[in-house]
Amino acid sequence: MTYRSRMLGAAGVCALAVLSTNPAYAAGTTAGSTITNNVTVAFQVGGINQTGTSASDTLTVDRKVNLTVAEVGTTTTQVSPGQTSAVTAFTVTNTSNAVLDFALVAAQQTGGAGAHANTDTFDTSNVRIFRDSNGSNSYDSGDAQITYLDELAADGSATVFVVSDVPLSLATGSVAVFTLTATARAGGGTGSQGAALVQTSGGNTAGMDTVFADGSGATDGLRDAAFSAKDDYTVLAAALSATKTSRVISDPVNGTTNPKMIPGATIEYCIAVSNAAGSAAATSVAVNDPLPANLTFDAGFGVKTNGSVVSGVCQADGTGVGDFTSNTVTGTIASVAASETKTLVFRASIN
Known part of the structure; x- marks a missing residue:
């Protein structure tokens, strides 16, 4: 000053x-x-x-350098195993009294506490940072990939998205923790990142002095021209299990009265798919069942999907329709919600 x-x-x-x-x-x-x-x-x-x-x-x-970084929302970001371009969002606010650039780093944590009373257990891949370029408040194709915020005005705020890919083989409750750190730099003019800032030491100088006034964030310290905040992904996966049961419907000797599994008998097969409590809904569940050579598919009964189980007994009440091609029964169960069981049922005769 x-x-x-x-x-x-x-x-x-x-x-x-x-x-x-x-x-x-x-x-x-x-x-x-x-x-x-x-x-x-x-x-x-x-x-x-x-x-x-x-x-x-x-x-x-003089130039007073101050900033904050905060996660958008107050809960973890729910993701699915194998999800690409999973998104968590932060706001970076320039509370300095000057236009500044802000270098951005999204770092993954290795173990330890997350942002929401959880613990880091895995890393994502293909980590990128995007700026909400069109003000939509959601990640979309109009957003620009960046490594720094360019010329953020005093009192200005920008939303940035940390985007990455989630590994496939993860269980419900797996957590990946991110820390986004923004570091103030001099305004370098549009399209050019400015130089690193140095706090003025000693007494007042003849020029515009620089004073760091920022607080401490999640991983940075006081008055270091940086601020950091955490957010995390939490996996919600489906946990499917399948059981296959059979029962004899009729035979050529006894009919439907106490039938036995003799040649010519009609057998009803039930494939029951269950999803564990607290899991994500599983959709487009594809079932494939090749028939042994000593069974003949019952085309008249067909393949019924999306059926139910009542008191542990498989019901032939499915409204969906499967197929039998190349000696293989196939069918798709539209969805299986948490704590739900859906079935695929078909019949065949013993040769």
């Missing part, structure tokens, strides 16, 4: 007046601005007004 002044040149009865003011912002007066105060002095000699005098003082406002 610099200042210039001109000494008052008269004595007497003084009248002081401040003749200039500056607008107030949350970030404060813009760094590099000059603030000038002017004063006039009027006086009399022998009751006669004399020619007054004046003075002024001009100072230069």
Whole structure:
């Protein structure tokens, strides 16, 4: 901060007046601005007004560097095993009194506490950072991939998305923790990242000094021109199990009364697919069952999918339709919710 002044040149009865003011912002007066105060002095000699005098003082406002980073929302980001371009969002706010660039780093944690009373257990891949370029507040094709925020205005805020791919073989409750760190840099002009900032040491200088005023974030310290915040992905997977049962419907000797599994008997097969409690819904569940050579598929009964199990007994009440091609029974169960069981049922005769 610099200042210039001109000494008052008269004595007497003084009248002081401040003749200039500056607008107030949350970030404060813009760094590099000059603030000038002017004063006039009027006086009399022998009751006669004399020619007054004046003075002024001009100072230069120093650069106060401050910022915050915060996750968007207050809960973990739910993802699926094998999900590509999973997204977690942060806001970066420039509370400095200058336009600044902000270098961005999204670091994955290795073990330890997450952001939401959980523990890191896995890493994602293909980690990228995007800026919400179109103000949609959601990640989409219009967003630009970045490594730094360019020319973020004082009191300005930007939403950034950390985007990565989730491994396939993960169980429900697996957690990946991210820390997003923003580090303030000098404004480098549009399209160019500015130089690293250095805090002015020692006494006041003739130029625009730099003062770090930021707080400590998740992993950074006080007054280091950086701020960090955590967020995490939590996996919600489906946990499917399948059982296959059979029962004899009829035989050529006994009919439907106490039938036995003899050649010519009709056998009903049930494939029951269950999803564990607390799991994600499984969709498009494809079932494939090649028939042994000593069975003949019952085309009249067909393949029924999306059926139910009542009191542990498989029901032939499915409304979906499967297929039998190349000696293989196939069918798709539309969805199996958590704690739900759905079935595929078909019949065949013993050769």
